[in-house]
Amino acid sequence: MATIASIHKEHVEQHIPTKTIELPHAVAALVGVTKRYGANTALDGLSLSLHAGEVVALLGPNGAGKSTAVRLMLGLTGPTAGAVRVFGCDPRMVASRARVGAMLQVASVPKSLKVREHIDLFRSYYPAPLAFDEVVRIAQLQGIENRLYEHLSGGQRQRLLFGLAMCGDPDLVFLDEPTVGMDIEARRGLWAQIRLLAERGKTVLLTTHYLEEADALAHRIVVIDKGRVVSEGTPAEIKSRGAGRTIRCATRLTAEFLWTLPSVTAVEQVRGLTVVTAMQVEAVVREMLLRDEALSELEIASPALEDAFLALTTPATASN
Numbered sequence: 001m002a003t004i005a006s007i008h009k010e011h012v013e014q015h016i017p018t019k020t021i022e023l024p025h026a027v028a029a030l031v032g033v034t035k036r037y038g039a040n041t042a043l044d045g046l047s048l049s050l051h052a053g054e055v056v057a058l059l060g061p062n063g064a065g066k067s068t069a070v071r072l073m074l075g076l077t078g079p080t081a082g083a084v085r086v087f088g089c090d091p092r093m094v095a096s097r098a099r100v101g102a103m104l105q106v107a108s109v110p111k112s113l114k115v116r117e118h119i120d121l122f123r124s125y126y127p128a129p130l131a132f133d134e135v136v137r138i139a140q141l142q143g144i145e146n147r148l149y150e151h152l153s154g155g156q157r158q159r160l161l162f163g164l165a166m167c168g169d170p171d172l173v174f175l176d177e178p179t180v181g182m183d184i185e186a187r188r189g190l191w192a193q194i195r196l197l198a199e200r201g202k203t204v205l206l207t208t209h210y211l212e213e214a215d216a217l218a219h220r221i222v223v224i225d226k227g228r229v230v231s232e233g234t235p236a237e238i239k240s241r242g243a244g245r246t247i248r249c250a251t252r253l254t255a256e257f258l259w260t261l262p263s264v265t266a267v268e269q270v271r272g273l274t275v276v277t278a279m280q281v282e283a284v285v286r287e288m289l290l291r292d293e294a295l296s297e298l299e300i301a302s303p304a305l306e307d308a309f310l311a312l313t314t315p316a317t318a319s320n
């Protein structure tokens with residue numbers, strides 16, 4: 001297995017002559033990428049682009065192809081078909097690698113080094129690294145600088161891996177399940193750092209199984225399933241697309257009538273109130289107010305991202 005150290009070392013040592021392709025607006029892009037492992041198709045004509053200053057969350061059930069997409073953009077594997085570009089170049093080129101930081105699930109680092117030694121090692125790979133104290137601060141490693149990696153807790157290891165991804169002051173950061181094992185305080189601390197990165201114009205691609213995390217951080221969510229994009233948009237757009245929004249109110253309108261309104265997907269009675277689920281709630285509310293002037297206790301709610309996610313991805317794959 002490639003260690004995280006070897007991956008980063010390669011970043012600055014490999015020189016791969018490849019034609020530069022201009023992608024003026026995208027920091028990184030997968031263009032119609034298919035990736036097969038034998039008979040298994042991990043990515044199936046997937047296109048995805050990342051732009052400066054945005055946090056993009058890549059969501060999908062187990063085996064959807066999220067890690068494969070990240071590995072392709074890191075140049076750790078090549079596409080079977082299609083193109084991968086990072087800063088306009090092949091991601092294996094030194095010009096793009098030096099501007100990229102990564103925190104991977106599979107990362108393994110030497111257990112016998114101290115936190116400070118890991119940080120110094122990673123800083124040595126880059127021409128203009130972040131200051132040691134800055135790495136310690138943004139990764140919340142104060143007080144454990146002299147601890148051996150093997151003595152760190154799961155959450156502390158995650159924080160160190162985040163710090164190592166930051167050592168080169170990257171313009172593009174890949175975070176694969178970054179907050180697994182972190183307590184709430186550390187998770188919130190990392191979220192704050194991710195927001196700061198985006199405010200400084202950096203680009204972050206995040207994969208996570210915590211939908212709350214995608215909802216809280218991402219400017220854009222890309223949902224993939226079976227190697228294809230099944231939905232893409234802001235968290236609010238994804239939520240409304242997956243399951244619609246709900247209108248809750250006291251009304252004399254009947255269920256029979258409400259079912260005739262456009263885009264309605266459910267009508268229920270809950271504790272004396274009528275609850276209508278619809279894809280185009282504004283149009284439905286307008287019609288309801290026109291037909292029932294006495295309508296009261298009106299509330300419109302978005303579904304949880306989790307509901308939308310489950311509606312967008314197939315149960316067969318989700319249970320992989």
Ligand SMILES: Nc1ncnc2c1ncn2[C@@H]1O[C@H](COP(=O)(O)OP(=O)(O)OP(=O)(O)O)[C@@H](O)[C@H]1O
Pocket residue numbers: 037040041042060061062063064065066067068069
């Ligand atoms: N090196 C490999 N050799 C063979 N098959 C692979 C390899 N890497 C990934 N796959 C397969 O490709 C598909 C996509 O895997 P990938 O790890 O990208 O999914 P994922 O969305 O990251 O999943 P998870 O959420 O479980 O981490 C899966 O069917 C997986 O078994």
